[in-house]
Amino acid sequence: MIKASIYGGSGYAGGEILRILLDHPEVSVQQVTSRQFNGQPVSLVHPNLRNKTDLVFTDPKNLDKCDLLFVALPNGKSMGLMGELMTKAHKIIDLGADFRLHGKENFQYWYKTEHISPELLPKFVCSIVELHRDEIKNSSYIAGAGCEATVSILSLYPLIKHKLIEDKIIIDAKMSSSQAGLKASLSSHHPERSGVVRSYMPTGHRHTAEICQELEVYGNKLDVAISATAIDMVRGLLVTIHTIPRNNITEKDIWKAYREEYKNEPFIRIVKESQGLYRYPEPKILQGTNYCDIGFEMDTVSRRLVVIGAIDNLVKGTAGQAVQAMNIMYGFPETTGLGFPGLHPI
Numbered sequence: 001m002i003k004a005s006i007y008g009g010s011g012y013a014g015g016e017i018l019r020i021l022l023d024h025p026e027v028s029v030q031q032v033t034s035r036q037f038n039g040q041p042v043s044l045v046h047p048n049l050r051n052k053t054d055l056v057f058t059d060p061k062n063l064d065k066c067d068l069l070f071v072a073l074p075n076g077k078s079m080g081l082m083g084e085l086m087t088k089a090h091k092i093i094d095l096g097a098d099f100r101l102h103g104k105e106n107f108q109y110w111y112k113t114e115h116i117s118p119e120l121l122p123k124f125v126c127s128i129v130e131l132h133r134d135e136i137k138n139s140s141y142i143a144g145a146g147c148e149a150t151v152s153i154l155s156l157y158p159l160i161k162h163k164l165i166e167d168k169i170i171i172d173a174k175m176s177s178s179q180a181g182l183k184a185s186l187s188s189h190h191p192e193r194s195g196v197v198r199s200y201m202p203t204g205h206r207h208t209a210e211i212c213q214e215l216e217v218y219g220n221k222l223d224v225a226i227s228a229t230a231i232d233m234v235r236g237l238l239v240t241i242h243t244i245p246r247n248n249i250t251e252k253d254i255w256k257a258y259r260e261e262y263k264n265e266p267f268i269r270i271v272k273e274s275q276g277l278y279r280y281p282e283p284k285i286l287q288g289t290n291y292c293d294i295g296f297e298m299d300t301v302s303r304r305l306v307v308i309g310a311i312d313n314l315v316k317g318t319a320g321q322a323v324q325a326m327n328i329m330y331g332f333p334e335t336t337g338l339g340f341p342g343l344h345p346i
């Protein structure tokens with residue numbers, strides 16, 4: 001049994017880690033930190049965990065040593081603390097953006113701030129198990145991939161690896177409100193957020209850097225453009241990706257690439273049905289699950305290959321993929337604690 005703690009456990013990502021770990025047979029949760037809720041039961045903030053645990057929040061200053069530390073702080077907060085946190089745990093999984101990019105210049109360009117601990121960047125391995133299983137096995141420090149990046153990378157990886165599409169890629173992302181975290185702002189205030197179809201970031205999305213970093217190793221420099229729209233959904237993320245198939249590529253080639261890369265992946269499903277209501281990936285039925293559903297459609301009229309990817313941003317997009325990586329790091333069966341199949345209807 002390993003002892004795990006969660007640093008920043010009152011937030012949405014931290015709460016999801018806790019929910020999954022409480023049912024994990026190989027993990028005992030030692031501490032969950034919060035400054036605001038120090039001393040209060042975790043179920044006060046995560047009411048779904050009532051009677052599931054009697055843990056109370058600990059002040060981050062009183063973090064004890066543990067085997068594994070999950071760090072779930074807002075972006076920009078963990079880079080200054082990481083050196084100290086490394087003295088507290090043998091292994092660390094950081095869910096934020098601070099250790100995702102390999103180069104400090106790239107980080108500074110996209111996050112508009114200098115990296116405080118660039119010397120630690122090479123120690124971190126990306127959490128996307130489907131691409132980094134072997135490295136994760138031998139690593140002590142994992143950087144959790146961003147949620148838009150995760151679903152986009154998983155949707156595109158077989159196409160890039162098998163050289164089936166051109167380098168220009170346009171990602172239209174539909175975002176849910178929980179992606180913004182627990183802290184309220186004017187834009188998340190109910191009268192402002194409810195019912196929106198709000199063009200949130202038509203250009204300049206930071207996850208562009210992660211997508212290029214992860215996929216360019218398979219070939220050409222990519223020309224990735226993301227446009228993100230906030231929609232009226234609490235959990236979930238859908239990407240509709242417009243790509244140009246290379247000459248003479250057929251649907252059969254696309255199927256073959258996805259099958260080859262994902263046939264043994266427990267959390268990737270190719271969803272492309274000819275009948276039924278849920279013919280393509282849809283985040284609604286993925287809530288609480290660690291699945292990434294991927295579908296596609298060839299448009300021969302406009303010579304496009306449209307790829308559709310869906311996840312729960314808080315599970316496969318954050319906490320679930322972190323636990324999947326943890327399972328790999330410790331040699332537990334990869335799906336342990338992640339078997340929830342979702343709800344229907346929901």
Ligand SMILES: NC(=O)c1ccc[n+]([C@@H]2O[C@H](COP(=O)([O-])OP(=O)(O)OC[C@H]3O[C@@H](n4cnc5c(N)ncnc54)[C@H](OP(=O)(O)O)[C@@H]3O)[C@@H](O)[C@H]2O)c1
Pocket residue numbers: 007008009010011012013014033034035036037060072073074075077095096097145146147178179180181182183313314317318
């Ligand atoms: N939300 C998503 O869908 C999502 C998806 C992918 C990745 N992520 C990543 O996960 C990380 C956490 O996101 P979230 O949505 O869970 O954020 P959140 O809801 O705002 O939670 C942040 C947590 O960090 C704690 N915290 C903030 N500043 C701190 C500090 N200086 N020292 C110690 N604790 C501090 C907060 O608790 P106190 O203020 O009580 O201490 C809270 O527990 C982010 O880096 C984000 O990029 C989130």
